[in-house]
Amino acid sequence: xxxxxxxxxxxxxxxxxxxxxxxxxxxxxxxxxxxxxxxxxxxxxxxxxxxxxxxxxxxxxxxxxxxxxxxxxxxxxxxxxxxxxxxxxxxxxxxxxxxxxxxxxxxxxxxxxxxxxxxxxxxxxxxxxxxxxxxxxxxxxxxxxxxxxxxxxxxxxxxxxxxxxxxxxxxxxxxxxxxxxxxxxxxxxxxxxxxxxxxxxxxxxxxxxxxxxxxxxxxxxxxxxxxxxxxxxxxxxxxxxxxxxxxxxxxxxxxxxxxxxxxxxxxxxxxxxxxxxxxxxxxxxxxxxxxxxxxxxxxxxxxxxxxxxxxxxxxxxxxxxxxxxxxxxxxxxxxxxxxxxxxxxxxxxxxxxxxxxxxxxxxxxxxxxxxxxxxxxxxxxxxxxxxxxxxxxxxxxxxxxxxxxxxxxxxxxxxxxxxxxxxxxxxxxxxxxxxxxxxxxxxxxxxxxxxxxxxxxxxxxxxxxxxxxxxxxxxxxxxxxxxx
Amino acid sequence: xxxxxxxxxxxxxxxxxxxxxxxxxxxxxxxxxxxxxxxxxxxxxxxxxxxxxxxxxxxxxxxxxxxxxxxxxxxxxxxxxxxxxxxxxxxxxxxxxxxxxxxxxxxxxxxxxxxxxxxxxxxxxxxxxxxxxxxxxxxxxxxxxxxxxxxxxxxxxxxxxxxxxxxxxxxxxxxxxxxxxxxxxxxxxxxxxxxxxxxxxxxxxxxxxxxxxxxxxxxxxxxxxxxxxxxxxxxxxxxxxxxxxxxxxxxxxxxxxxxxxxxxxxxxxxxxxxxxxxxxxxxxxxxxxxxxxxxxxxxxxxxxxxxxxxxxxxxxxxxxxxxxxxxx
Numbered sequence: 076x077x078x079x080x081x082x083x084x085x086x087x088x089x090x091x092x093x094x095x096x097x098x099x100x101x102x103x104x105x106x107x108x109x110x111x112x113x114x115x116x117x118x119x120x121x122x123x124x125x126x127x128x129x130x131x132x133x134x135x136x137x138x139x140x141x142x143x144x145x146x147x148x149x150x151x152x153x154x155x156x157x158x159x160x161x162x163x164x165x166x167x168x169x170x171x172x173x174x175x176x177x178x179x180x181x182x183x184x185x186x187x188x189x190x191x192x193x194x195x196x197x198x199x200x201x202x203x204x205x206x207x208x209x210x211x212x213x214x215x216x217x218x219x220x221x222x223x224x225x226x227x228x229x230x231x232x233x234x235x236x237x238x239x240x241x242x243x244x245x246x247x248x249x250x251x252x253x254x255x256x257x258x259x260x261x262x263x264x265x266x267x268x269x270x271x272x273x274x275x276x277x278x279x280x281x282x283x284x285x286x287x288x289x290x291x292x293x294x295x296x297x298x299x300x301x302x303x304x305x306x307x308x309x310x311x312x313x314x315x316x317x318x319x320x321x322x323x324x325x326x327x328x329x330x331x332x333x334x335x336x337x338x339x340x341x342x343x344x345x346x347x348x349x350x351x352x353x354x355x356x357x358x359x360x361x362x363x364x365x366x367x368x369x370x371x372x373x374x375x376x377x378x379x380x381x382x383x384x385x386x387x388x389x390x391x392x393x394x395x396x397x398x399x400x401x402x403x404x405x406x407x408x409x410x411x412x413x414x415x416x417x418x419x420x421x422x423x424x425x426x427x428x429x430x431x432x433x434x435x436x437x438x439x440x441x442x443x444x445x446x447x448x449x450x451x452x453x454x455x456x457x458x459x460x461x462x463x464x465x466x467x468x469x470x471x472x473x474x475x476x477x478x479x480x481x482x483x484x485x486x487x488x489x490x491x492x493x494x495x496x497x498x499x500x501x502x503x504x505x506x507x508x509x510x511x512x513x514x515x516x517x518x519x520x521x522x523x524x525x526x527x528x529x530x531x532x533x534x535x536x537x538x539x540x541x542x543x544x545x546x547x548x549x550x551x552x553x554x555x556x557x558x559x
Numbered sequence: 560x561x562x563x564x565x566x567x568x569x570x571x572x573x574x575x576x577x578x579x580x581x582x583x584x585x586x587x588x589x590x591x592x593x594x595x596x597x598x599x600x601x602x603x604x605x606x607x608x609x610x611x612x613x614x615x616x617x618x619x620x621x622x623x624x625x626x627x628x629x630x631x632x633x634x635x636x637x638x639x640x641x642x643x644x645x646x647x648x649x650x651x652x653x654x655x656x657x658x659x660x661x662x663x664x665x666x667x668x669x670x671x672x673x674x675x676x677x678x679x680x681x682x683x684x685x686x687x688x689x690x691x692x693x694x695x696x697x698x699x700x701x702x703x704x705x706x707x708x709x710x711x712x713x714x715x716x717x718x719x720x721x722x723x724x725x726x727x728x729x730x731x732x733x734x735x736x737x738x739x740x741x742x743x744x745x746x747x748x749x750x751x752x753x754x755x756x757x758x759x760x761x762x763x764x765x766x767x768x769x770x771x772x773x774x775x776x777x778x779x780x781x782x783x784x785x786x787x788x789x790x791x792x793x794x795x796x797x798x799x800x801x802x803x804x805x806x807x808x809x810x811x812x813x814x815x816x817x818x819x820x821x822x823x824x825x826x827x828x829x830x831x832x833x834x835x836x837x838x839x840x841x842x843x844x845x846x847x848x849x850x851x852x853x854x855x856x857x858x859x860x861x862x863x864x865x866x867x868x869x870x871x872x873x874x875x876x877x878x879x880x881x882x883x884x885x886x887x
Binding site: 130131132133304309313314316317322323324325327328338339340341342343 | 560561562563564565651654655656657658659662665666669670673712809867868870
């Protein structure tokens with residue numbers, strides 16, 4: 076009998092479900108036995124149920140310059156599963172990394188020891204567009220800079236996990252992690268019990284606790300600052316505000332009085348203690364940064380500088396998000412923590428460096444080239460999959476703006492079984508766990524697994540035809556941490 | 560509560576109410592046409608005036624045929640008061656405050672919008688079923704709100720919006736109906752008259768209650784009931800009584816007097832409706848009276864806006880917090 080799974084082809088690279096001798100990996104064994112019994116029609120029905128639910132719940136993102144304004148971010152019915160010991164490894168690696176990154180941010184905006192000790196060249200830092208000279212000497216509440224980080228992790232064909240980049244500028248996607256879980260629980264309730272999947276439900280509460288920690292107040296006024304309903308992530312902003320018990324605010328709702336931030340209410344004004352802002356640094360305050368910004372609030376930066384309001388994340392974290400600075404994270408870990416990095420970086424070539432740039436230009440067909448400030452899969456070249464015209468364009472740009480680009484060997488990330496074209500196919504996946512840094516560093520057991528639904532594609536971004544998967548972290552034993 | 564949130568809840572409520580009113584008026588017209596198809600020809604044109612403006616209609620259509628009017632009032636995006644347009648506006652406002660309203664409420668309005676969009680693309684359209692669907696969703700959404708919204712500012716801004724919108728719709732309906740029905744012939748109480756006037760009551764779900772109180776439909780009684788009854792939820796006076804109650808819950812001021820201008824304009828309208836006699840209204844002229852009422856409702860809405868939604872804080876950043884609180 077041919078089942079759906081017997082046709083599953085996965086020999087491209089490391090497959091999350093199947094090992095090289097065509098047996099299911101232990102992590103997936105129970106799930107494998109479950110899905111083995113399903114027909115294409117069954118999964119198709121689950122898929123349709125999921126799509127319908129996403130649409131009805133209004134879990135959509137807005138696409139700029141498109142006729143169909145609201146789109147759902149497709150959720151694959153097949154989860155991505157990670158076992159307990161692998162997760163522990165990822166978790167400890169991320170904690171170490173965030174600790175070091177926060178030390179770096181604190182240092183780079185005050186004493187700059189890391190520059191003085193010749194670990195990172197001054198010009199690398201000062202030429203980063205994420206480096207805000209306005210933040211020099213600023214002490215954010217509790218010396219926390221990166222309260223929320225979404226690091227992108229991939230698994231290479233060697234089975235190892237690598238950090239691809241750290242997103243410290245208001246990373247998005249966490250609402251999808253939470254809503255995906257709710258929908259998957261409705262679709263496969265019995266599986267959650269059977270597999271003992273760890274719960275992600277506490278994330279908004281933990282985020283609230285970060286706000287409480289920063290302001291030393293359990294009943295403080297907390298807000299989520301959004302650019303507005305036409306922003307592509309508006310659903311997420313409103314979702315988080317509701318879940319955190321915070322106000323959803325736009326720049327116009329705020330007014331700064333005596334260097335304190337207040338919101339305008341029907342009865343006057345009320346002071347805000349902490350803002351989880353989903354507006355880019357340079358749009359926060361037109362009096363300090365972009366004077367044309369209509370999104371921000373005049374005086375906000377001054378209120379932050381005086382310690383009268385907490386901003387999550389602190390302005391200026393973008394310097395650690397820069398893909399050139401990324402290459403120094405392992406050095407930061409050794410420098411600030413005197414530890415060896417647990418999660419490795421991908422090997423990266425700096426186009427800024429003459430020798431390395433020459434290597435990149437000579438071997439560009441094999442490499443992935445990224446803009447150091449790029450996000451969303453834009454300004455990205457995948458050498459082996461690009462035509463000569465695009466390659467020539469990137470070469471020209473690299474020579475013209477060497478500081479703007481880095482390059483990495485093309486790494487084929489692992490594949491995960493995904494339901495595409497009415498059958499189960501291997502598709503490339505990455506993983507974005509969310510790390511919160513309040514009193515302690517907490518990594519939510521799960522994350523957003525993004526999947527490149529196009530065959531062979533390595534680009535997983537929602538704006539580029541990617542989808543998502545619920546990420547299941549299995550408990551250590553079958554007794555603890557039941558999902559409820 | 561944030562001014563912007565209050566404003567969005569207020570407008571969400573108004574647009575939702577407007578959508579439902581349009582649906583009611585259309586549904587009654589459909590029924591009327593089935594009953595009176597042989598006796599009446601041009602019953603559709605007054606609807607344009609009740610719901611929108613004739614000027615806008617003739618900008619886009621040459622003749623007031625049934626098909627044109629239905630299209631104009633249901634799915635025409637050029638008409639800001641078409642069902643699709645007001646529903647979209649309600650949904651957009653709900654979206655702005657979706658973290659503040661019950662989740663079910665957002666899901667129902669979202670589903671309704673998607674269903675209406677879907678219906679607009681159907682080849683053959685069962686309008687009566689379509690109107691039923693919207694009415695049911697309306698009651699579903701109201702049901703969720705009335706059972707789960709805390710009775711604080713959220714609720715009272717919602718209720719204030721609803722009652723002011725409903726009051727406005729009632730006056731529009733009465734104005735056009737009296738104009739068209741009384742203008743043609745004098746009321747003689749014949750078969751057609753009875754059906755026509757019953758339809759007016761139907762438009763506001765008032766048939767049964769009216770019948771128990773007054774019996775046979777007569778214009779003066781209908782006007783009296785729909786304008787001045789103090790207990791019927793779709794009478795003008797009841798809407799204003801309830802709007803006033805919510806307004807004072809929001810401000811926290813005593814209902815017996817006023818502190819803010821908006822409380823004064825609301826109280827004045829309430830007093831008028833409380834004490835006026837229907838004979839006085841007719842001798843003043845129903846149309847003139849309604850015209851004046853509409854102006855007053857308009858003034859109240861402007862006062863609501865300037866009192867709660869658009870306090871000018873930005874212009875005086877030097878004010879200390881306590882001073883700002885005092886000026887509001």
